[in-house]
Amino acid sequence: MLVAALVLAFVAFLALVNFVLTSADWSLYLLFAAAGLGMVLFIIDGFRKRKPDIGDAEEDVGKPSL
Structure with missing residues (x-):
């Protein structure tokens, strides 16, 4: 999801450059x-x-604590 956010930031930058030029x-x-x-x-x-993560918490239930 972070990669998608970075791609959208790049698209927004290109749109800004296009808006300034045209x-x-x-x-x-x-x-x-x-x-x-x-x-x-x-x-x-x-x-x-x-x-x-809930799955990680359920896996730790059976393990002894240190």
Whole structure:
């Protein structure tokens, strides 16, 4: 998911460059859509990495603690 967020950041950068050069409205819409979706994916990726996996917790139940 992080790779997708980075790709969307690159798409947003290209849309920004295109908007500056041509002042086309569609590139501005693409910029905000790509940037917004990239931020959402980045936040989701962060939450998925912070939250402990339930499957890992179930596997640790039978193991003796040190």
